[in-house]
Structure formats: C-alpha cells, structure tokens
Amino acid sequence: MICFVTDVNAGEPDILVTIANGPLEICDLRGTRIHAEPAPASGWTHEALLAIAGLLKDRTQDGADAFIAGEWVGSTEV
Secondary structure: OOOOOOOOOOOOOOOOOOOOOEEEEEEOOOOOOOEEEEOOOOOHHHHHHHHHHHHOOOOHHOOOEEOOOEEEEEEEOO
C-alpha cells in the first residue's frame, strides 16, 4: 500500500499547502501511470490520500509512487 508522506508532525512543513489542488498520479515503479485523479474541490488532505491508497491497494502491490502536481508525495517503497 502507498505510504503518503503528507502527514504533518510538529516542526515539519505541510507539503500539501502549495500542491493540494493538483492532480494525483500513481505510477508503477517503471513510471507507467496506473491511476490519475483530479483533486477534490477542497484539495487533497492526508486523510483523502490514505483513502485512495486503500482503494488502490491491489493495483499497487508490485510497487508504486505517488505524485501530486508532479511532486513526489509517497511510495510503496517508503
């Protein structure tokens, strides 16, 4: 399952601030897109991304990377 690095802990920046309204793209480890989805109207949140990770669990079992607006935000390899 994809581990998103978008949760915010004390002293860490919120990496979603500037990209939350961008499209989500999930690629296999060879870089082939296996899923794409526009951002929700209110923008991506860590919780929304976790829900997507759960839905795509079977499709990402061989490894995948996640990007929002072209920025890396998670992977099965974390």
